[in-house]
Amino acid sequence: MLNVKIFTFNPIQQNTYVLYNEHKNAIIIDPGCYGTAEQEILKQFIKSNNLQVKQLINTHCHLDHVFGNKFVSEQYKVELYIHPMEQLVLQYAPISGEKWGLPFENYERQIHFINTDSTIKLDSDILQVLHTPGHSPGSISLYCKEQGFVISGDVLFYQSIGRTDLPGGNHETLLQSIKEQLLVLPDETVVHSGHGRNTTIGFEKNNNPYF
Numbered sequence: 001m002l003n004v005k006i007f008t009f010n011p012i013q014q015n016t017y018v019l020y021n022e023h024k025n026a027i028i029i030d031p032g033c034y035g036t037a038e039q040e041i042l043k044q045f046i047k048s049n050n051l052q053v054k055q056l057i058n059t060h061c062h063l064d065h066v067f068g069n070k071f072v073s074e075q076y077k078v079e080l081y082i083h084p085m086e087q088l089v090l091q092y093a094p095i096s097g098e099k100w101g102l103p104f105e106n107y108e109r110q111i112h113f114i115n116t117d118s119t120i121k122l123d124s125d126i127l128q129v130l131h132t133p134g135h136s137p138g139s140i141s142l143y144c145k146e147q148g149f150v151i152s153g154d155v156l157f158y159q160s161i162g163r164t165d166l167p168g169g170n171h172e173t174l175l176q177s178i179k180e181q182l183l184v185l186p187d188e189t190v191v192h193s194g195h196g197r198n199t200t201i202g203f204e205k206n207n208n209p210y211f
Helices: 037-047 069-076 085-098 171-182 201-207
Strands: 003-009 014-020 026-031 052-058 080-082 111-113 119-122 125-131 140-144 149-153 190-193
Touching: 003 037, 014 037, 014 190, 026 119, 037 069, 052 069, 052 119, 080 085, 085 111, 125 171
Parallel strands: 026 052, 052 080, 080 111, 149 190
Antiparallel strands: 003 014, 014 026, 119 125, 125 140, 140 149
């Protein structure tokens, strides 16, 4: 069974996720820790819970979701997993950081590509990979059917959706992704977003002004 720990990091207030199970194995998703203080917060959580980090994943590669990639990779000897369409976005992230006044050192080790409709396994726990482009070309959402939650990155938020004015964004594509990949999930599915509070699929069906 997966436990979900959420940290809100960096000036953009991004949600970083640590999924871990009863075997003390963990996956870190979208490490947004910016600077040594936030890195230490993440490090201490891993240490205090005796976790073994097995995988590093980005739902997409905008700067606020990748600030901590290099730190996590070096600290826990793991390599990065992304959708292949996010490789150029990752390469551009430091340039974006300079423009926003948030410079950082990018991840530069081996990249592993996640295929659409594949699965990610942590022992017996399974996450289904959903390709949900629109906010970013290779945005993915990670759905845990057994426990009824999805990590949506910056695709779907509480009463909102991801912005589409960044390079590679497309409003119609984003709406299509949400309707075809996320809104078909059970209404009780908890949505863990890249920013802000959690929500549910059923609530967004009934209350999100974009639908």
